[in-house]
Amino acid sequence: MEAFEPVIIAFCCHYCAYTAADMAGSQRLCYPPNVKIIRVPCSGKVDTLHLLKAFENGADGVYVAGCLEGDCHFKSGNVRAAKRVAQVRQLLDEIGIGGERVEMVNLSAGMGERFAEMARQITEKIRKLGPNPIRNITRLAS
């Protein structure tokens, strides 16, 4: 049986996490290639629907990486994002996909090391949880 390699989507704020990922690269820090980054102008841009669609399309884990609390470029986008993540957790629990597959993390642009560490931690956590239950079920075109 093939080893399970999780697909993880990270919605990264342009002002912090995306730059932190860039810094991790410049510092030659290793983090798992399972993490696919989507840059967003602010973590507050990430909607409930974006998170759900990622799972619907087969992601095993999703996280939103926003600025440290109080440091959002748009004042409160990261707080809003955290509330949406909490809502999606509840929804995923309700439908049996598992709320623990989605997370909110906060970091600053200078935290390249932390970015790599978070990527490693979340990848490991999802690896332990196993595949998204609907990952391999093919859908008929509607």
Added chain:
Amino acid sequence: MITAERKPLEEIIDSIRPFQRILLVGCNECVTVCAAGGRKEVGILSSLLQMSFLKQGKNLQIREHTLERQCDPEYVEELTSLVDGVEAILSMACGCGVQELSRRFKNKPVFPAVNTTFMGASERQGVWAERCRGCGDCLLGITGGICPIARCSKQLMNGPCGGSTSGKCEISPEVDCAWQLIWDRLKLLGLENRYEEIIPAKDWRPGGAAGPRKIIREDLAE
């Protein structure tokens, strides 16, 4: 606006379980404003249903559509081509929208995905509160612009009752006493003497007690 809240997922899932192809219809009016059944909520519910059924090994085919207004036949007509080929319709509009779909598409079962709750106003982002019961004989002109029907737990015409404490209602310290609010407002407006006038017992017939209500505007009706 008319406010609504999404029904528990389990209830929605149970209602559409026998079907393979459904049409999920939102409404761009009140339920969009109260974030219960607009385009975005249609997308979210569709995704949740899709995943929930996939997990059970079932491919549910969902068509999504959001109408400008689900309570007007002109807009509902837009659905004609989409209804062909689906087995059931799931509506995220208020009860008026659900019933309009049932009237227009008689041979398709229509299920509500939201619970229609009250006529209310937005207190702040994400919070809506009841403001009107549609009693058909508005009292706001004599009650300082605060409705004792919608906001007094006992619907008293001449309050407050003995349950009013420090401006709060006895049902909960979170609920303002409507009659305290009325008194405060009348005082602010210098209309304290209005408070002394006894409001007679209310005739509830215009409020629905005489059966379903209808408005016919002869100048407009065809």
